[in-house]
Amino acid sequence: MRLLKTYTKTLLITLTIFIGLQSRSYADGGFPVRPGRLLLAPSVSYFFANSAWDTTGTPAKRYPNNGKYSSVGVTFYGEYGISRKFAAVLSLPYVYNSFTASNITSNPSSGLTDMETGIRYYLANIDFIYYFSLQGTAVTPLYHNDRSLGYGEEGGELKLAVSGSGNLFDRSIYFNASDGFRQYFGSNGPWQNRYTGTFGITIDKEYQNQVSVTGSGILSRSTDKTFSPVLEANKDYSFFELSLNYGHTFTDEISVFATAGKFLTGYNTSAGTLFSLAFIYRLDYK
Amino acid sequence: MTSFSKKFTVIVCLVITVSGLQHAFGQKQTADTTKKRPQVIMSLSPAEPDTTFSTNAYYSVNLLSTFATDQSGTLSYLLTGKGGKKIKAESMHVKLAPTCPISYAFSIPTIPAGAYKINFTVTVPGYQDTISSTFKIKSDESRKDSVINMTLTPHSDDGIFSTNASYTLSVSNTFPSAQKATLSYLVTTEAGKKVKADSIHVKIGTSGIASYDFNIPPAKPGFYKINFMVAVPDYTDTIRRAFGIKPALVRSQHAKPADFDAFWQQSKAELAKVKPEYKVTEIANCKDNRRVFEVEMRSLDGLLIRGFLTEPKNHSKTKKFAVLLGLPGYQVALGPMYGSDPDIAIFTLNIRGNGYSRDVISVRRESYIVLNLEDKNRYVLRGAIMDCVRAVDFIYSRPELRHDNIIAAGGSLGGFLAIATSGVDNRINFCSAANPIMCDVRNLPHEVDWPLIDINLYIKTRPGLTMDKVMDNLDYFDGKNFASGIKCPTLVGLGMVDNIAPPDHVYNMYNEIRADKHIIIFRDLAHEIGRWYNVYEGRWMRDTFALF
Numbered sequence: 001m002r003l004l005k006t007y008t009k010t011l012l013i014t015l016t017i018f019i020g021l022q023s024r025s026y027a028d029g030g031f032p033v034r035p036g037r038l039l040l041a042p043s044v045s046y047f048f049a050n051s052a053w054d055t056t057g058t059p060a061k062r063y064p065n066n067g068k069y070s071s072v073g074v075t076f077y078g079e080y081g082i083s084r085k086f087a088a089v090l091s092l093p094y095v096y097n098s099f100t101a102s103n104i105t106s107n108p109s110s111g112l113t114d115m116e117t118g119i120r121y122y123l124a125n126i127d128f129i130y131y132f133s134l135q136g137t138a139v140t141p142l143y144h145n146d147r148s149l150g151y152g153e154e155g156g157e158l159k160l161a162v163s164g165s166g167n168l169f170d171r172s173i174y175f176n177a178s179d180g181f182r183q184y185f186g187s188n189g190p191w192q193n194r195y196t197g198t199f200g201i202t203i204d205k206e207y208q209n210q211v212s213v214t215g216s217g218i219l220s221r222s223t224d225k226t227f228s229p230v231l232e233a234n235k236d237y238s239f240f241e242l243s244l245n246y247g248h249t250f251t252d253e254i255s256v257f258a259t260a261g262k263f264l265t266g267y268n269t270s271a272g273t274l275f276s277l278a279f280i281y282r283l284d285y286k
Numbered sequence: 287m288t289s290f291s292k293k294f295t296v297i298v299c300l301v302i303t304v305s306g307l308q309h310a311f312g313q314k315q316t317a318d319t320t321k322k323r324p325q326v327i328m329s330l331s332p333a334e335p336d337t338t339f340s341t342n343a344y345y346s347v348n349l350l351s352t353f354a355t356d357q358s359g360t361l362s363y364l365l366t367g368k369g370g371k372k373i374k375a376e377s378m379h380v381k382l383a384p385t386c387p388i389s390y391a392f393s394i395p396t397i398p399a400g401a402y403k404i405n406f407t408v409t410v411p412g413y414q415d416t417i418s419s420t421f422k423i424k425s426d427e428s429r430k431d432s433v434i435n436m437t438l439t440p441h442s443d444d445g446i447f448s449t450n451a452s453y454t455l456s457v458s459n460t461f462p463s464a465q466k467a468t469l470s471y472l473v474t475t476e477a478g479k480k481v482k483a484d485s486i487h488v489k490i491g492t493s494g495i496a497s498y499d500f501n502i503p504p505a506k507p508g509f510y511k512i513n514f515m516v517a518v519p520d521y522t523d524t525i526r527r528a529f530g531i532k533p534a535l536v537r538s539q540h541a542k543p544a545d546f547d548a549f550w551q552q553s554k555a556e557l558a559k560v561k562p563e564y565k566v567t568e569i570a571n572c573k574d575n576r577r578v579f580e581v582e583m584r585s586l587d588g589l590l591i592r593g594f595l596t597e598p599k600n601h602s603k604t605k606k607f608a609v610l611l612g613l614p615g616y617q618v619a620l621g622p623m624y625g626s627d628p629d630i631a632i633f634t635l636n637i638r639g640n641g642y643s644r645d646v647i648s649v650r651r652e653s654y655i656v657l658n659l660e661d662k663n664r665y666v667l668r669g670a671i672m673d674c675v676r677a678v679d680f681i682y683s684r685p686e687l688r689h690d691n692i693i694a695a696g697g698s699l700g701g702f703l704a705i706a707t708s709g710v711d712n713r714i715n716f717c718s719a720a721n722p723i724m725c726d727v728r729n730l731p732h733e734v735d736w737p738l739i740d741i742n743l744y745i746k747t748r749p750g751l752t753m754d755k756v757m758d759n760l761d762y763f764d765g766k767n768f769a770s771g772i773k774c775p776t777l778v779g780l781g782m783v784d785n786i787a788p789p790d791h792v793y794n795m796y797n798e799i800r801a802d803k804h805i806i807i808f809r810d811l812a813h814e815i816g817r818w819y820n821v822y823e824g825r826w827m828r829d830t831f832a833l834f
Contacts, residue, residue, distance in 0.1 A: 034834045084832040128825030252628055284605065 029176035030133045030163035032122040033079055033087035036286025041077040041278050049272030052229060060271035067101035069229040069270055084122065089135065091116040097148055099229050112142035113149045113232065130164040147233045153186030172202045190222035190235040212245045227268050239266035243274065255280040324353040326382060326408050328417040338422045338520050343394040347406050351382035359410030361390055366403045373397060379742050381731065382410065388732060389478050399423045433460050434467060434490060434516045438525045445782045445809035451502040451529040455514055459490040465518040471500055472513045476790050477732040481510060507535035509790040527810065528782040530789060538794040540728040542767040549762050550710045557586045557672045562679055574624040575599045583680055586672035591643040593635040593677060594622035597686065606688045607631035608831045609681050613674060613696030613703040614640050617651050629833050631687055635677045637670040655737045656744035660751050662759040674707040678714065690715055691831040697721050698813065702765050705795065708776065709768030716830050717772060718823050720779035720815045721787045725765035725795035728757050733788050769798035775830050776803045779819040781811035
């Protein structure tokens with residue numbers, strides 16, 4: 001019965017070494033959130049652009065007089081697993097925007113922008129590999145009459161996301177893909193299609209380091225076609241951004257993600273570059 | 287267990303070949319059954335004398351009893367070499383039902399090249415008969431270049447078909463010349479009853495691969511064995527596989543005893559009267575950043591049983607772990623199990639008479655499965671199943687363990703214990719049973735060798751004990767009878783050519799489960815499961831326990 005003995009031990013060992021990569025990936029995917037788990041992700045970002053696409057699209061044209069738009073953002077993101085099916089999400093961004101040119105005196109603006117609060121619902125899975133979720137989000141402006149911070153309008157979004165994990169070339173891989181429809185409820189409030197897709201792979205067998213590539217974009221439509229170098233002010237625009245990400249896990253509770261991104265195509269918006277750094281803390285309360 | 291029976295249990299399964307059946311139950315049966323005196327009709331496969339084997343010789347002995355009642359006896363072989371010198375002899379117990387054809391396969395151990403004679407003798411009370419044949423074992427030199435390679439491709443990933451099975455058989459020839467070959471197949475029930483056979487004659491060239499499609503005629507829902515054979519003048523080979531037709535429709539014809547649930551309620555009530563007297567001792571050395579504990583506790587009849595608990599080291603005082611209750615295979619000692627999973631504690635249990643729990647019950651390997659089989663209240667598995675329930679009691683006694691996240695998992699006997707424990711104790715939240723034995727026990731005779739060999743031997747030593755009485759008792763330890771009581775998600779794994787936990791038996795159990803369930807079938811595996819089972823088990827368990 002040596003076979004049975006060997007088999008039994010193999011069974012148990014294999015079972016216990018299985019760790020889902022999904023818990024290592026950054027937030028906002030299709031994976032469910034563990035009940036009682038609080039994920040906190042403060043991040044800082046720097047965006048700058050010295051050119052823009054006009055209403056005719058490419059190629060991007062430099063701002064006159066060495067104009068440069070920059071934005072420093074600090075965002076607090078959090079999600080909490082309420083139950084096996086439901087999770088609550090919160091995003092609270094703060095920005096400092098400025099546009100400088102040789103003939104313009106800088107007039108920066110700063111403040112809290114649009115707060116997003118939502119509920120994510122774990123829809124289904126396929127063979128416990130592909131997970132689907134649906135998220136409803138409310139958009140609430142935290143400012144008044146400052147177009148440099150946003151539209152100043154309430155909004156709502158419905159987003160479908162799918163995530164999966166597996167193995168490739170003896171490495172763990174994962175992907176996230178989501179598509180959301182957002183509607184701002186004010187006059188000329190745009191409707192938007194916000195999409196993102198990420199493919200990530202671990203670069204060591206201990207799951208400590210991973211790299212990923214993300215493609216994301218926004219297609220925003222409104223009767224208000226005016227252009228401003230300040231991203232938050234435009235209503236009728238589109239862009240596609242490609243970014244590279246590196247993630248490092250220090251412990252089961254603490255990770256860091258660094259991102260560098262570039263706007264590749266666009267319409268009626270700035271052609272910018274983005275750097276960001278996010279710290280992720282996971283705390284289990286159950 | 288003798289070396290022969292061990293070998294028989296592990297590697298030998300019921301095999302019937304086309305030519306054997308055709309000869310045994312075709313022409314010869316017609317002639318012999320006209321005799322008035324009851325007898326056992328014998329035939330061999332391969333039937334032809336001087337068959338050449340490359341290394342080991344394989345024979346199937348086909349038996350058909352014309353006695354009016356069941357006959358128990360022996361089937362033996364005597365292998366002789368040049369000059370009649372005895373080379374090898376083996377014997378096994380057989381049970382023959384009236385007019386029910388049955389075949390037994392013999393794998394003759396590796397012997398030197400040369401010519402041999404083999405006599406097979408069947409002996410039942412008042413009757414004995416012998417059939418003889420001769421064969422050759424190839425020399426090493428002639429083996430090198432003289433084979434017909436066969437590759438069988440079922441037209442179904444898991445060997446399950448909706449109506450009729452179909453296969454592609456690819457053959458290539460390494461003989462120096464083209465070979466006239468017979469490609470044949472034989473379909474039998476799991477019990478060895480012939481269902482269908484066919485053959486084609488082909489010429490296999492010396493280069494390339496030739497492929498032939500075989501479309502097996504429709505069969506009724508169930509599981510079937512299928513052997514594909516190639517025969518050329520100096521070479522024969524067989525591929526053994528199995529397939530299923532609409533397995534969701536198969537059901538056991540044997541009912542659960544009316545007092546089955548009451549029997550186990552009474553057993554649990556008796557267990558509850560035994561004080562557990564848990565003794566938990568932390569073991570100093572540990573791996574994988576886990577704490578390790580040796581656990582002792584009292585179970586049914588006051589027996590001391592042991593297990594090992596390993597927990598991830600964790601600084602949080604509020605952290606609670608899901609629990610894997612690892613259940614042992616037959617006579618397997620389970621030590622502490624490790625692993626880097628930070629969410630799961632592992633409790634490995636040594637049931638009474640196994641591994642580290644042999645203080646009172648310490649019997650030989652072959653004696654364990656039949657210990658006190660004549661009395662269902664004293665049968666060893668009653669206590670073993672209660673040991674598993676006591677293990678759940680222990681888990682419930684630990685505040686750092688999640689009492690609503692318990693998975694019972696095991697393979698073979700461990701798979702049976704997982705099913706049984708989940709059936710009688712609804713505190714189990716996830717059940718994982720790979721290759722569970724002891725399912726649909728009343729159909730075990732004629733389909734499995736083990737534990738029937740040991741049961742038959744045990745009956746012989748107990749005056750007045752009969753197979754009927756044994757089966758009456760085993761009804762209370764039948765995996766399929768526990769299955770209907772399972773309330774938690776259950777994963778089952780089976781090997782399609784498993785001769786210890788045959789697929790029809792496992793499926794009869796599986797079809798009785800009324801909870802959320804899933805079965806993973808490994809088409810070409812015997813008493814084992816593939817890696818995908820473990821991956822799926824881990825994922826489903828984590829999803830069920832919300833360990834995202």
